[in-house]
Amino acid sequence: MRLDELLTQKKTAIIDKWFDVVADTYPADTAGFIKRQKDPFANPVGGTTQKSLTVLMDELLGEMNHDKIDSFLDPIIRIRAVQDFTPSRAISFVFSLKKIIRNQLNKSDFNDHRILAELFEFDLKIDLIGLTAFDIYMKCREKIYQIKANEEKNRTFSAFERAGLIKELPGSGPELA
Amino acid sequence: MSGPKPNELIEKIDYNPPQKGWMDVPVKIRKGMYCYASNPKSVEYVHLPHARPWNPLEEDWKLPDNWKEIVHNAFRERLDRFRSFKVFMDICVRCGACADKCHFFIGTGDPKNMPVLRAELLRSVYRNDFTTAGKILGKVAGARELTLDVLKEWWYYFFQCTECRRCSVFCPYGIDTAEITIMAREIFNLLGLNIDWIATPVANCYRTGNHLGIQPHAFKEMIEFFVDDIEEKTGVKVEPSFNKKGADILFVTPSGDVFADPGTYTAMGYLMLFHYLKEQGLNVTWSTYASEGGNFGFFTSHEMMKRLNSKMYAEAKRLGVKWILGGECGHMWRVINQYMDTMNGPADFLEEPISPITGTKFTNAKSTKMVHLSEFTADLIYHNKLKLDKSRNDNLIVTYHDSCNPARGMGLFDEPRYVINSVCNHFHDMPRNTIREQTFCCGSGSGLNAGEDTELRLCGGLPRANAVKHVHEKFGVNMLATICAIDRAALPPLMDYWVPGVGVTGLTEMVANALIMPGEAERTTNLRGEPLPGMEE
Ligand code: SF4
Ligand code: SF4
Numbered sequence: 001m002r003l004d005e006l007l008t009q010k011k012t013a014i015i016d017k018w019f020d021v022v023a024d025t026y027p028a029d030t031a032g033f034i035k036r037q038k039d040p041f042a043n044p045v046g047g048t049t050q051k052s053l054t055v056l057m058d059e060l061l062g063e064m065n066h067d068k069i070d071s072f073l074d075p076i077i078r079i080r081a082v083q084d085f086t087p088s089r090a091i092s093f094v095f096s097l098k099k100i101i102r103n104q105l106n107k108s109d110f111n112d113h114r115i116l117a118e119l120f121e122f123d124l125k126i127d128l129i130g131l132t133a134f135d136i137y138m139k140c141r142e143k144i145y146q147i148k149a150n151e152e153k154n155r156t157f158s159a160f161e162r163a164g165l166i167k168e169l170p171g172s173g174p175e176l177a
Numbered sequence: 178m179s180g181p182k183p184n185e186l187i188e189k190i191d192y193n194p195p196q197k198g199w200m201d202v203p204v205k206i207r208k209g210m211y212c213y214a215s216n217p218k219s220v221e222y223v224h225l226p227h228a229r230p231w232n233p234l235e236e237d238w239k240l241p242d243n244w245k246e247i248v249h250n251a252f253r254e255r256l257d258r259f260r261s262f263k264v265f266m267d268i269c270v271r272c273g274a275c276a277d278k279c280h281f282f283i284g285t286g287d288p289k290n291m292p293v294l295r296a297e298l299l300r301s302v303y304r305n306d307f308t309t310a311g312k313i314l315g316k317v318a319g320a321r322e323l324t325l326d327v328l329k330e331w332w333y334y335f336f337q338c339t340e341c342r343r344c345s346v347f348c349p350y351g352i353d354t355a356e357i358t359i360m361a362r363e364i365f366n367l368l369g370l371n372i373d374w375i376a377t378p379v380a381n382c383y384r385t386g387n388h389l390g391i392q393p394h395a396f397k398e399m400i401e402f403f404v405d406d407i408e409e410k411t412g413v414k415v416e417p418s419f420n421k422k423g424a425d426i427l428f429v430t431p432s433g434d435v436f437a438d439p440g441t442y443t444a445m446g447y448l449m450l451f452h453y454l455k456e457q458g459l460n461v462t463w464s465t466y467a468s469e470g471g472n473f474g475f476f477t478s479h480e481m482m483k484r485l486n487s488k489m490y491a492e493a494k495r496l497g498v499k500w501i502l503g504g505e506c507g508h509m510w511r512v513i514n515q516y517m518d519t520m521n522g523p524a525d526f527l528e529e530p531i532s533p534i535t536g537t538k539f540t541n542a543k544s545t546k547m548v549h550l551s552e553f554t555a556d557l558i559y560h561n562k563l564k565l566d567k568s569r570n571d572n573l574i575v576t577y578h579d580s581c582n583p584a585r586g587m588g589l590f591d592e593p594r595y596v597i598n599s600v601c602n603h604f605h606d607m608p609r610n611t612i613r614e615q616t617f618c619c620g621s622g623s624g625l626n627a628g629e630d631t632e633l634r635l636c637g638g639l640p641r642a643n644a645v646k647h648v649h650e651k652f653g654v655n656m657l658a659t660i661c662a663i664d665r666a667a668l669p670p671l672m673d674y675w676v677p678g679v680g681v682t683g684l685t686e687m688v689a690n691a692l693i694m695p696g697e698a699e700r701t702t703n704l705r706g707e708p709l710p711g712m713e714e
Binding site: 026027028029030033034037039040041042043044045047048078079082083084140143144147148149151 | 196202207209210276277282283284285286287288291608610611628629631632635636639640643644647670673674675
């Protein structure tokens with residue numbers, strides 16, 4: 001059997017395990033909640049993760065469409081970029097998939113050269129997603145800094161500016177920030 | 178070659194957090210998750226104690242030597258004074274119904290943001306200091322001593338609660354963690370531990386009447402600028418009145434509407450609505466002194482809230498109006514509905530509000546004498562008093578964010594939706610468990626709307642944004658309407674990060690865009706200067 005077929009057969013189990021890996025990057029009480037609560041509006045982290053991982057797995061087994069990977073990886077990284085994770089911990093879950101997949105294989109599969117070659121290729125695809133994750137992470141962090149910098153200026157300041165009141169109120173905008 | 182093999186190295190990288198009891202996880206104050214310490218000048222200005230520069234990231238918070246005694250006495254005093262606080266300390270059965278209902282827990286994933294655990298931070302010390310079991314059994318009974326680390330943990334997490342009360346909706350005992358946060362913050366203020374985003378607006382409001390410290394002449398100039406802008410866009414010159422003695426109604430709105438985009442467009446909407454109603458008998462005035470509907474005293478202490486709230490009523494008395502009309506504000510309404518009457522009331526020098534246009538008696542406002550603009554407008558529309566062209570808002574696909582305070586604090590659910598549906602053709606509510614009494618906070622309420630805590634605000638706003646994203650993808654929603662000034666300031670960056678392509682508006686801005694003003698020129702743009710549907714080049 002080819003690796004792709006094997007993984008396609010076990011797709012649901014793999015996604016479930018992958019999901020648990022993401023959930024377990026949170027403290028135990030939080031992880032329990034993320035796994036248990038199925039309503040995506042009560043549990044946006046869980047809902048987003050489930051949706052993202054499912055599509056990513058499909059792409060790994062299929063076309064590897066870059067736009068699709070980008071748009072489904074974005075929401076999950078976007079969440080982790082504001083939470084209490086170091087950059088490596090924010091994107092580590094992508095690489096955890098390698099171990100999950102190996103655990104799905106039988107010992108004998110590792111003697112099969114064809115499967116090993118395919119496994120190597122599959123790893124490269126995972127790496128590609130990992131690199132994309134890194135790009136998205138950086139984009140999100142930049143956005144956060146941009147929001148921080150612009151917010152006050154945009155809101156209060158521009159209203160004053162439009163009214164031509166800026167000169168009368170030196171420093172009143174930034175002082176509150 | 179010796180040394181670890183690659184897979185041994187990989188095994189050593191532990192991505193899972195350590196699993197310990199919550200009391201054993203020390204607090205780590207993370208950048209982006211807290212607000213700057215209060216400016217000592219602002220603390221001094223309102224005569225609060227222990228004003229000093231200090232930095233939450235530094236080891237030494239420069240606390241007064243007897244800080245433990247201050248906390249202990251303040252705790253005791255509040256247990257005696259507020260029966261609800263004592264009850265909330267005693268009756269929680271730790272059933273966990275509230276645990277996953279807080280937007281900060283959902284968004285940060287930090288267990289100490291579970292409402293039950295947030296309260297437990299304080300309750301553990303309560304047990305130690307004020308209960309026999311706690312004194313004897315200590316940690317076994319969930320008790321712990323107050324240490325500097327505990328105080329820092331309190332500070333960090335009670336400034337990660339927006340006092341939104343969502344948790345209380347799910348508690349079978351009605352325990353309101355917001356009230357526990359309120360007590361904790363009162364205690365912080367006795368140690369000079371407020372945050373600046375609260376302390377400085379409070380001082381400004383106390384001195385000049387609004388959060389930004391804008392003086393009366395600038396306040397008036399800003400509104401006069403709106404008048405010119407309205408004339409440019411509609412051809413109608415509106416004539417607002419200021420500090421007018423003998424007016425029937427005093428209008429009070431958050432200063433954010435006057436000074437911060439996109440609230441400014443809502444303020445222009447107020448002006449147009451009042452002008453429209455003038456001929457039908459509306460006699461309303463703005464005050465340049467009571468120029469703030471918001472009340473950050475509410476996030477400081479009961480006394481400070483009372484002090485700032487009293488201004489509004491003093492001004493109503495001075496001007497001799499009959500009742501007060503309140504603009505699109507959030508926590509102002511919680512202060513009015515829950516506290517005003519026992520704090521500064523009864524306002525028996527005012528009359529029970531009656532709409533001069535429709536004759537409707539606002540019996541719900543019988544004791545506070547203050548009517549919400551959404552109720553007032555809904556009543557006007559219901560009685561056919563406004564000529565509206567809904568199609569002018571046809572470019573908008575709207576959803577509505579129930580602001581915590583008007584929703585959970587006063588039960589205002591249907592009037593805003595009625596108004597929206599009357600002024601625009603495309604409205605879609607967000608999923609049921611994210612609106613009305615179950616609404617998710619914007620993540621920036623209760624004075625946390627600063628720039629330095631952006632990560633905290635984005636985390637806290639995730640559940641709200643997630644629901645907006647759903648209607649954005651499903652129905653093409655491109656406008657988020659709301660009746661709170663903090664929302665109008667906090668939601669644009671939230672949308673920018675989570676759901677780009679969704680704007681933020683007040684209700685009255687949409688009303689004004691649809692309103693057919695007598696004598697108006699052909700309207701080609703909305704109040705933001707964007708072309709109206711069908712008027713694009
Ligand atoms: S009041 Fe709101 S922010 Fe505070 S604990 Fe409850 S749900 Fe969380
Ligand atoms: S729902 Fe009420 S009783 Fe249950 S844990 Fe929360 S606060 Fe305690």
